Amino acid sequence: MGVFKNTLIQCQQCRRKILVKPADSERGHILCTHTGCGAVNSLSASFYYDEAIVTGLPDCGQLTYLNNASVWFALRFGINIIGVGSDSTIQLPRFLHNNQCYISRQHCTLNVLFDKWTGQLRYQLQDGVVLPNAGTYQPSKNGTAVNQTKLRFTELIDVPDGGLITLGGIDTFRLSHYRFPTALLDTYRVHLQFDPDQTE
Ligand SMILES: [Zn+2]
Structure with missing residues:
Protein backbone atom coordinates (compact mmCIF):
# COMPACT_ATOMS: atom_id res chain seq x y z
CA MET A 1 0.00 0.00 0.00
CA GLY A 2 1.56 3.30 -0.93
CA VAL A 3 0.85 6.86 -1.97
CA PHE A 4 1.81 8.26 -5.33
CA LYS A 5 1.45 11.91 -4.49
CA ASN A 6 1.96 14.05 -1.40
CA THR A 7 -0.67 13.23 1.22
CA LEU A 8 -1.51 14.66 4.62
CA ILE A 9 -1.93 12.18 7.46
CA GLN A 10 -2.60 12.66 11.13
CA CYS A 11 0.26 11.74 13.47
CA GLN A 12 -0.63 8.59 15.41
CA GLN A 13 0.75 10.17 18.60
CA CYS A 14 0.24 13.95 18.61
CA ARG A 15 -2.62 14.02 16.07
CA ARG A 16 -1.09 16.94 14.17
CA LYS A 17 -0.76 16.86 10.38
CA ILE A 18 2.27 15.30 8.66
CA LEU A 19 3.05 15.56 4.97
CA VAL A 20 3.83 12.15 3.47
CA LYS A 21 5.75 12.06 0.20
CA PRO A 22 5.90 9.02 -2.08
CA ALA A 23 9.50 8.33 -0.93
CA ASP A 24 8.36 8.15 2.73
CA SER A 25 5.67 5.74 1.71
CA GLU A 26 8.23 3.43 0.09
CA ARG A 27 10.30 3.47 3.30
CA GLY A 28 7.24 2.29 5.24
CA HIS A 29 7.47 4.86 8.04
CA ILE A 30 7.76 8.59 8.69
CA LEU A 31 9.07 10.53 11.65
CA CYS A 32 6.78 13.20 13.07
CA THR A 33 8.73 16.48 13.15
CA HIS A 34 6.27 18.42 15.29
CA THR A 35 7.84 19.91 18.44
CA GLY A 36 7.89 17.50 21.37
CA CYS A 37 6.58 14.53 19.39
CA GLY A 38 9.05 12.66 17.19
CA ALA A 39 6.82 9.59 16.89
CA VAL A 40 7.61 7.04 14.21
CA ASN A 41 4.42 6.65 12.20
CA SER A 42 4.04 3.31 10.45
CA LEU A 43 2.89 3.64 6.88
CA SER A 44 2.77 -0.08 6.13
CA ALA A 45 -0.57 -0.82 7.79
CA SER A 46 -3.00 1.57 6.19
CA PHE A 47 -6.23 -0.17 7.10
CA TYR A 48 -7.76 -2.81 9.29
CA TYR A 49 -11.05 -4.69 9.24
CA ASP A 50 -13.97 -3.86 11.51
CA GLU A 51 -14.81 -6.68 13.94
CA ALA A 52 -18.51 -5.92 13.37
ZN1 LIG B 1 3.47 13.77 16.17
Missing part, protein backbone atom coordinates in the same frame (compact mmCIF):
# COMPACT_ATOMS: atom_id res chain seq x y z
CA ILE A 53 -18.18 -8.30 10.41
CA VAL A 54 -18.57 -11.26 12.81
CA THR A 55 -22.00 -10.23 14.10
CA GLY A 56 -24.72 -12.48 12.78
CA LEU A 57 -22.27 -15.07 11.53
CA PRO A 58 -24.18 -18.37 11.75
CA ASP A 59 -21.10 -20.41 12.59
CA CYS A 60 -17.33 -19.99 12.57
CA GLY A 61 -15.96 -23.13 10.97
CA GLN A 62 -16.22 -26.69 12.14
CA LEU A 63 -14.54 -29.75 13.60
CA THR A 64 -14.97 -32.99 11.66
CA TYR A 65 -14.33 -36.39 13.21
CA LEU A 66 -11.61 -38.05 11.16
CA ASN A 67 -13.04 -41.58 11.52
CA ASN A 68 -16.50 -40.53 10.36
CA ALA A 69 -17.03 -37.39 8.28
CA SER A 70 -20.76 -37.35 9.08
CA VAL A 71 -19.84 -36.47 12.68
CA TRP A 72 -19.02 -32.76 12.81
CA PHE A 73 -19.50 -29.83 15.14
CA ALA A 74 -20.03 -26.14 14.34
CA LEU A 75 -17.84 -23.65 16.19
CA ARG A 76 -19.03 -20.36 17.56
CA PHE A 77 -17.25 -17.04 17.87
CA GLY A 78 -15.38 -16.77 21.18
CA ILE A 79 -14.75 -19.59 23.64
CA ASN A 80 -15.63 -23.18 22.64
CA ILE A 81 -15.12 -25.70 25.44
CA ILE A 82 -14.89 -29.16 23.92
CA GLY A 83 -15.51 -32.36 25.88
CA VAL A 84 -17.94 -35.14 26.72
CA GLY A 85 -19.51 -33.31 29.67
CA SER A 86 -22.90 -31.61 29.35
CA ASP A 87 -21.20 -28.45 30.66
CA SER A 88 -19.08 -28.24 27.49
CA THR A 89 -20.07 -25.84 24.71
CA ILE A 90 -19.40 -28.60 22.22
CA GLN A 91 -20.54 -31.86 23.77
CA LEU A 92 -18.85 -34.78 22.07
CA PRO A 93 -20.17 -38.36 22.12
CA ARG A 94 -18.25 -40.78 24.31
CA PHE A 95 -16.13 -42.42 21.60
CA LEU A 96 -15.19 -45.83 23.03
CA HIS A 97 -11.95 -47.68 22.39
CA ASN A 98 -11.82 -51.06 24.15
CA ASN A 99 -14.74 -49.86 26.24
CA GLN A 100 -12.86 -46.78 27.35
CA CYS A 101 -13.39 -43.12 26.59
CA TYR A 102 -10.22 -41.01 26.51
CA ILE A 103 -11.88 -37.59 26.31
CA SER A 104 -12.38 -35.55 29.49
CA ARG A 105 -15.63 -33.81 30.45
CA GLN A 106 -14.04 -30.46 29.54
CA HIS A 107 -11.10 -31.56 27.46
CA CYS A 108 -9.81 -28.50 25.60
CA THR A 109 -10.68 -24.89 24.82
CA LEU A 110 -10.78 -23.49 21.29
CA ASN A 111 -11.03 -19.70 21.18
CA VAL A 112 -12.22 -18.21 17.88
CA LEU A 113 -10.94 -14.64 17.53
CA PHE A 114 -11.10 -11.99 14.85
CA ASP A 115 -7.74 -10.76 13.54
CA LYS A 116 -8.43 -7.19 12.46
CA TRP A 117 -5.24 -6.97 10.39
CA THR A 118 -5.88 -9.98 8.18
CA GLY A 119 -9.68 -9.77 8.37
CA GLN A 120 -9.86 -13.48 9.10
CA LEU A 121 -10.54 -15.67 12.11
CA ARG A 122 -7.88 -17.19 14.34
CA TYR A 123 -8.33 -20.48 16.17
CA GLN A 124 -6.37 -20.66 19.42
CA LEU A 125 -6.33 -23.99 21.17
CA GLN A 126 -5.43 -24.85 24.74
CA ASP A 127 -5.58 -28.20 26.49
CA GLY A 128 -8.04 -28.27 29.38
CA VAL A 129 -10.12 -25.39 30.60
CA VAL A 130 -9.80 -22.26 32.72
CA LEU A 131 -12.47 -22.53 35.39
CA PRO A 132 -14.39 -19.25 35.37
CA ASN A 133 -15.11 -19.03 39.11
CA ALA A 134 -11.77 -20.03 40.57
CA GLY A 135 -9.74 -18.70 37.62
CA THR A 136 -7.68 -21.87 37.90
CA TYR A 137 -6.49 -24.05 35.06
CA GLN A 138 -7.62 -27.65 34.80
CA PRO A 139 -5.83 -29.82 32.21
CA SER A 140 -7.44 -32.80 30.50
CA LYS A 141 -6.66 -36.29 31.76
CA ASN A 142 -5.10 -37.62 28.54
CA GLY A 143 -3.88 -34.49 26.77
CA THR A 144 -4.44 -32.64 23.49
CA ALA A 145 -2.24 -32.62 20.38
CA VAL A 146 -2.15 -30.51 17.21
CA ASN A 147 -0.75 -32.21 14.11
CA GLN A 148 0.60 -34.92 16.42
CA THR A 149 2.50 -32.53 18.69
CA LYS A 150 1.21 -32.62 22.24
CA LEU A 151 0.40 -29.27 23.81
CA ARG A 152 2.35 -28.38 26.91
CA PHE A 153 0.76 -27.23 30.15
CA THR A 154 -1.24 -24.01 29.52
CA GLU A 155 0.31 -23.69 26.01
CA LEU A 156 -1.86 -21.76 23.58
CA ILE A 157 -1.39 -22.36 19.87
CA ASP A 158 -2.96 -21.22 16.60
CA VAL A 159 -4.44 -24.16 14.70
CA PRO A 160 -4.15 -23.76 10.92
CA ASP A 161 -6.95 -24.48 8.45
CA GLY A 162 -7.07 -28.26 8.01
CA GLY A 163 -5.10 -28.78 11.23
CA LEU A 164 -5.63 -32.04 13.11
CA ILE A 165 -6.62 -31.90 16.77
CA THR A 166 -6.21 -35.16 18.69
CA LEU A 167 -7.93 -35.61 22.03
CA GLY A 168 -6.70 -38.15 24.57
CA GLY A 169 -4.16 -39.48 22.07
CA ILE A 170 -6.79 -41.31 20.03
CA ASP A 171 -9.76 -39.28 18.69
CA THR A 172 -8.81 -36.86 15.91
CA PHE A 173 -10.77 -33.95 14.41
CA ARG A 174 -9.98 -31.82 11.40
CA LEU A 175 -10.47 -28.07 11.85
CA SER A 176 -12.02 -26.19 8.94
CA HIS A 177 -11.64 -22.44 9.18
CA TYR A 178 -14.42 -20.13 8.12
CA ARG A 179 -13.18 -17.51 5.64
CA PHE A 180 -14.92 -14.22 4.98
CA PRO A 181 -15.47 -13.68 1.25
CA THR A 182 -13.22 -10.96 -0.18
CA ALA A 183 -16.14 -8.89 -1.47
CA LEU A 184 -17.65 -8.78 2.02
CA LEU A 185 -14.30 -8.00 3.66
CA ASP A 186 -13.81 -4.98 1.42
CA THR A 187 -16.95 -3.39 2.83
CA TYR A 188 -15.57 -3.68 6.40
CA ARG A 189 -12.26 -1.98 5.69
CA VAL A 190 -11.38 0.88 8.04
CA HIS A 191 -8.69 3.20 6.74
CA LEU A 192 -6.05 4.31 9.19
CA GLN A 193 -4.01 6.96 7.50
CA PHE A 194 -3.63 7.40 3.79
CA ASP A 195 -7.08 8.84 3.45
CA PRO A 196 -6.56 12.58 3.22
CA ASP A 197 -8.01 14.08 6.40
CA GLN A 198 -11.44 15.43 5.65
CA THR A 199 -12.38 16.51 9.16
CA GLU A 200 -10.90 19.99 9.00
Whole structure:
Protein backbone atom coordinates (compact mmCIF):
# COMPACT_ATOMS: atom_id res chain seq x y z
CA MET A 1 0.00 0.00 0.00
CA GLY A 2 1.56 3.30 -0.93
CA VAL A 3 0.85 6.86 -1.97
CA PHE A 4 1.81 8.26 -5.33
CA LYS A 5 1.45 11.91 -4.49
CA ASN A 6 1.96 14.05 -1.40
CA THR A 7 -0.67 13.23 1.22
CA LEU A 8 -1.51 14.66 4.62
CA ILE A 9 -1.93 12.18 7.46
CA GLN A 10 -2.60 12.66 11.13
CA CYS A 11 0.26 11.74 13.47
CA GLN A 12 -0.63 8.59 15.41
CA GLN A 13 0.75 10.17 18.60
CA CYS A 14 0.24 13.95 18.61
CA ARG A 15 -2.62 14.02 16.07
CA ARG A 16 -1.09 16.94 14.17
CA LYS A 17 -0.76 16.86 10.38
CA ILE A 18 2.27 15.30 8.66
CA LEU A 19 3.05 15.56 4.97
CA VAL A 20 3.83 12.15 3.47
CA LYS A 21 5.75 12.06 0.20
CA PRO A 22 5.90 9.02 -2.08
CA ALA A 23 9.50 8.33 -0.93
CA ASP A 24 8.36 8.15 2.73
CA SER A 25 5.67 5.74 1.71
CA GLU A 26 8.23 3.43 0.09
CA ARG A 27 10.30 3.47 3.30
CA GLY A 28 7.24 2.29 5.24
CA HIS A 29 7.47 4.86 8.04
CA ILE A 30 7.76 8.59 8.69
CA LEU A 31 9.07 10.53 11.65
CA CYS A 32 6.78 13.20 13.07
CA THR A 33 8.73 16.48 13.15
CA HIS A 34 6.27 18.42 15.29
CA THR A 35 7.84 19.91 18.44
CA GLY A 36 7.89 17.50 21.37
CA CYS A 37 6.58 14.53 19.39
CA GLY A 38 9.05 12.66 17.19
CA ALA A 39 6.82 9.59 16.89
CA VAL A 40 7.61 7.04 14.21
CA ASN A 41 4.42 6.65 12.20
CA SER A 42 4.04 3.31 10.45
CA LEU A 43 2.89 3.64 6.88
CA SER A 44 2.77 -0.08 6.13
CA ALA A 45 -0.57 -0.82 7.79
CA SER A 46 -3.00 1.57 6.19
CA PHE A 47 -6.23 -0.17 7.10
CA TYR A 48 -7.76 -2.81 9.29
CA TYR A 49 -11.05 -4.69 9.24
CA ASP A 50 -13.97 -3.86 11.51
CA GLU A 51 -14.81 -6.68 13.94
CA ALA A 52 -18.51 -5.92 13.37
CA ILE A 53 -18.18 -8.30 10.41
CA VAL A 54 -18.57 -11.26 12.81
CA THR A 55 -22.00 -10.23 14.10
CA GLY A 56 -24.72 -12.48 12.78
CA LEU A 57 -22.27 -15.07 11.53
CA PRO A 58 -24.18 -18.37 11.75
CA ASP A 59 -21.10 -20.41 12.59
CA CYS A 60 -17.33 -19.99 12.57
CA GLY A 61 -15.96 -23.13 10.97
CA GLN A 62 -16.22 -26.69 12.14
CA LEU A 63 -14.54 -29.75 13.60
CA THR A 64 -14.97 -32.99 11.66
CA TYR A 65 -14.33 -36.39 13.21
CA LEU A 66 -11.61 -38.05 11.16
CA ASN A 67 -13.04 -41.58 11.52
CA ASN A 68 -16.50 -40.53 10.36
CA ALA A 69 -17.03 -37.39 8.28
CA SER A 70 -20.76 -37.35 9.08
CA VAL A 71 -19.84 -36.47 12.68
CA TRP A 72 -19.02 -32.76 12.81
CA PHE A 73 -19.50 -29.83 15.14
CA ALA A 74 -20.03 -26.14 14.34
CA LEU A 75 -17.84 -23.65 16.19
CA ARG A 76 -19.03 -20.36 17.56
CA PHE A 77 -17.25 -17.04 17.87
CA GLY A 78 -15.38 -16.77 21.18
CA ILE A 79 -14.75 -19.59 23.64
CA ASN A 80 -15.63 -23.18 22.64
CA ILE A 81 -15.12 -25.70 25.44
CA ILE A 82 -14.89 -29.16 23.92
CA GLY A 83 -15.51 -32.36 25.88
CA VAL A 84 -17.94 -35.14 26.72
CA GLY A 85 -19.51 -33.31 29.67
CA SER A 86 -22.90 -31.61 29.35
CA ASP A 87 -21.20 -28.45 30.66
CA SER A 88 -19.08 -28.24 27.49
CA THR A 89 -20.07 -25.84 24.71
CA ILE A 90 -19.40 -28.60 22.22
CA GLN A 91 -20.54 -31.86 23.77
CA LEU A 92 -18.85 -34.78 22.07
CA PRO A 93 -20.17 -38.36 22.12
CA ARG A 94 -18.25 -40.78 24.31
CA PHE A 95 -16.13 -42.42 21.60
CA LEU A 96 -15.19 -45.83 23.03
CA HIS A 97 -11.95 -47.68 22.39
CA ASN A 98 -11.82 -51.06 24.15
CA ASN A 99 -14.74 -49.86 26.24
CA GLN A 100 -12.86 -46.78 27.35
CA CYS A 101 -13.39 -43.12 26.59
CA TYR A 102 -10.22 -41.01 26.51
CA ILE A 103 -11.88 -37.59 26.31
CA SER A 104 -12.38 -35.55 29.49
CA ARG A 105 -15.63 -33.81 30.45
CA GLN A 106 -14.04 -30.46 29.54
CA HIS A 107 -11.10 -31.56 27.46
CA CYS A 108 -9.81 -28.50 25.60
CA THR A 109 -10.68 -24.89 24.82
CA LEU A 110 -10.78 -23.49 21.29
CA ASN A 111 -11.03 -19.70 21.18
CA VAL A 112 -12.22 -18.21 17.88
CA LEU A 113 -10.94 -14.64 17.53
CA PHE A 114 -11.10 -11.99 14.85
CA ASP A 115 -7.74 -10.76 13.54
CA LYS A 116 -8.43 -7.19 12.46
CA TRP A 117 -5.24 -6.97 10.39
CA THR A 118 -5.88 -9.98 8.18
CA GLY A 119 -9.68 -9.77 8.37
CA GLN A 120 -9.86 -13.48 9.10
CA LEU A 121 -10.54 -15.67 12.11
CA ARG A 122 -7.88 -17.19 14.34
CA TYR A 123 -8.33 -20.48 16.17
CA GLN A 124 -6.37 -20.66 19.42
CA LEU A 125 -6.33 -23.99 21.17
CA GLN A 126 -5.43 -24.85 24.74
CA ASP A 127 -5.58 -28.20 26.49
CA GLY A 128 -8.04 -28.27 29.38
CA VAL A 129 -10.12 -25.39 30.60
CA VAL A 130 -9.80 -22.26 32.72
CA LEU A 131 -12.47 -22.53 35.39
CA PRO A 132 -14.39 -19.25 35.37
CA ASN A 133 -15.11 -19.03 39.11
CA ALA A 134 -11.77 -20.03 40.57
CA GLY A 135 -9.74 -18.70 37.62
CA THR A 136 -7.68 -21.87 37.90
CA TYR A 137 -6.49 -24.05 35.06
CA GLN A 138 -7.62 -27.65 34.80
CA PRO A 139 -5.83 -29.82 32.21
CA SER A 140 -7.44 -32.80 30.50
CA LYS A 141 -6.66 -36.29 31.76
CA ASN A 142 -5.10 -37.62 28.54
CA GLY A 143 -3.88 -34.49 26.77
CA THR A 144 -4.44 -32.64 23.49
CA ALA A 145 -2.24 -32.62 20.38
CA VAL A 146 -2.15 -30.51 17.21
CA ASN A 147 -0.75 -32.21 14.11
CA GLN A 148 0.60 -34.92 16.42
CA THR A 149 2.50 -32.53 18.69
CA LYS A 150 1.21 -32.62 22.24
CA LEU A 151 0.40 -29.27 23.81
CA ARG A 152 2.35 -28.38 26.91
CA PHE A 153 0.76 -27.23 30.15
CA THR A 154 -1.24 -24.01 29.52
CA GLU A 155 0.31 -23.69 26.01
CA LEU A 156 -1.86 -21.76 23.58
CA ILE A 157 -1.39 -22.36 19.87
CA ASP A 158 -2.96 -21.22 16.60
CA VAL A 159 -4.44 -24.16 14.70
CA PRO A 160 -4.15 -23.76 10.92
CA ASP A 161 -6.95 -24.48 8.45
CA GLY A 162 -7.07 -28.26 8.01
CA GLY A 163 -5.10 -28.78 11.23
CA LEU A 164 -5.63 -32.04 13.11
CA ILE A 165 -6.62 -31.90 16.77
CA THR A 166 -6.21 -35.16 18.69
CA LEU A 167 -7.93 -35.61 22.03
CA GLY A 168 -6.70 -38.15 24.57
CA GLY A 169 -4.16 -39.48 22.07
CA ILE A 170 -6.79 -41.31 20.03
CA ASP A 171 -9.76 -39.28 18.69
CA THR A 172 -8.81 -36.86 15.91
CA PHE A 173 -10.77 -33.95 14.41
CA ARG A 174 -9.98 -31.82 11.40
CA LEU A 175 -10.47 -28.07 11.85
CA SER A 176 -12.02 -26.19 8.94
CA HIS A 177 -11.64 -22.44 9.18
CA TYR A 178 -14.42 -20.13 8.12
CA ARG A 179 -13.18 -17.51 5.64
CA PHE A 180 -14.92 -14.22 4.98
CA PRO A 181 -15.47 -13.68 1.25
CA THR A 182 -13.22 -10.96 -0.18
CA ALA A 183 -16.14 -8.89 -1.47
CA LEU A 184 -17.65 -8.78 2.02
CA LEU A 185 -14.30 -8.00 3.66
CA ASP A 186 -13.81 -4.98 1.42
CA THR A 187 -16.95 -3.39 2.83
CA TYR A 188 -15.57 -3.68 6.40
CA ARG A 189 -12.26 -1.98 5.69
CA VAL A 190 -11.38 0.88 8.04
CA HIS A 191 -8.69 3.20 6.74
CA LEU A 192 -6.05 4.31 9.19
CA GLN A 193 -4.01 6.96 7.50
CA PHE A 194 -3.63 7.40 3.79
CA ASP A 195 -7.08 8.84 3.45
CA PRO A 196 -6.56 12.58 3.22
CA ASP A 197 -8.01 14.08 6.40
CA GLN A 198 -11.44 15.43 5.65
CA THR A 199 -12.38 16.51 9.16
CA GLU A 200 -10.90 19.99 9.00
ZN1 LIG B 1 3.47 13.77 16.17
